[in-house]
Amino acid sequence: MLKKKGSMIVSLAVLLVLSACGTNGQPSATQGAQATPQTTPNQETSATISGKLTFYTSQPEDDVTKLVAAFNKKYPDVKVENFRSGTEEVTAKIQAENQAGKVQADVLLLADAVTFEGLKKQNLLNSYKSPELSKIPKDFVDPDGMYAGTKVMATVLAINTQKVKTPPTSWKALTSSESKDTAIMPSPIYSGAAAYNVGVLTRTDGFGWDFFKGLKANNISVVKGNGAVLNAVAAGEKSYSMVVDYLVAREKAKGSSVDLIYPSEGVPVITEPIGIMKNTANEKAAKAFVDFVLSEDGQKLASGIGYTPIREGIPAPKGLKSISEFKVISSDISKLTEARDADKKQFTQIFGQ
Structure with missing residues (x-):
């Protein structure tokens, strides 16, 4: 996601929050095939994408609700279940599930790139190069396609x-x-x-x-x-x-x-990256979810909720600075x-x- 250098200023090596624990249902998943890196647009239509998608995140509960609702407007046949808590607790849950033989999450949206780098080293992530990455600064994208930043949070x-x-x-x-x-x-x-x-x-x-x-x-x-x-x-x-x-x-x-x-x-x-688990049980829905979060609609939603978008061309919401405006x-x-x-x-x- 970031260029491997320790510059203190401007390099934008960055990487989300949050508060209070909560769980919406108990997610479950079965193992599926690993996706290969993809750079061409997803040709699937909303009618062909369905089933259950399990989403682990550290976003505040209200923000999760808004994100899922917006995604379901485009993909109404996908049932999204989520688990949310602080990033460190979500990571602990993933490790426990991995040791038990089955990570239940399909998609992760967690605070920072350090978290995803750790999961990447464990070979727990699936490479997917969304077509939406063309509008995301390269400094915020893992070169192997394992994760990409979704917003800017200072x-x-x-x-x-x-x-x-x-x-x-x-x-x-x-x-x-x-x-x-x-x-x-x-x-x-x-x-x-x-x-x-x-x-x-x-x-x-x-x-x-x-x-x-x-x-x-x-x-x-x-x-x-x-x-x-x-x-x-x-x-x-x-x-x-x-x-x-x-x-x-x-x-x-x-x-x-x-x-x-x-x-x-x-x-x-931090940039609250998003990534797909290696053994996702619903690869089509997982890719559609990543595409949506990084898309213009998804980034406008993030700005409307109150985050500084990471996608080029979408301004920061009132009261926040864009990343070019601070050290x-x-x-x-x-x-x-x-x-x-x-x-x-x-x-x-x-x-x-």
Whole structure:
């Protein structure tokens, strides 16, 4: 998905959130044949695509509902079942199912490329080069066709504007005396976005593990997911936070006393990739789902929900910046993949989770 280089700015090596656990039914699947890479448009019509499609995701429940409803308008004969939770918990479920002999998911839509790189190394993904990839920047597409980014989500500073009168401009605000006991962040043990942030920031000059030790010394609260973080700031329970941008923009649009800041040092970015499981039981429906998410209609839906689209030619929604408008902090994706478990262990040792 990304060019393997550790540039700190502009390279767009990036890679989604979220909050609260939920399950819609118990998915099941049987093994099918592995798809071969495909670059020509899918010639199947909606009338020929049917059956059950099992979808694992870390998207918020309301967003999942909207996505499935839009997909079903085009493919009414596909019954979509979904399981949603934080990316790290979804990944744990996949690993448990794989050990039991049968991964039940057909399609995955999870936080970041590091997650998909791990699954790719385990040979759990199916190569599919959707025709829609021609409109997706190559930096966000796995060259082997195992996954592709679906949106752009930056982790930013968020504040309660009733509590914080002077908006901060630096990540150092979270380790300053002004934010002592009043800051909050998501846990990398639950959130894929948070795990990605830990991996990137600890490998970035000016941050490292000392930054996280500073957060601990400042008594930052660590909760499960980004949704819980945003809720605490919106309610005035906390004043400062590290959280994904789109959640803050949504809440601000509702009139809540919150605002988001893209810090001057830059921001880590994830792209919530989508991919098909190797042993999908419904390959036609899985490919149709990927095509829809990456299509112009799918990307306009994402923008309407409040995400910055990844597809060229579709602007960011009100309240968010396009990726060309802010500085990106990135790191070598292969190193992040190799170090994720060790990073989470180190985080746990510091924060005692």
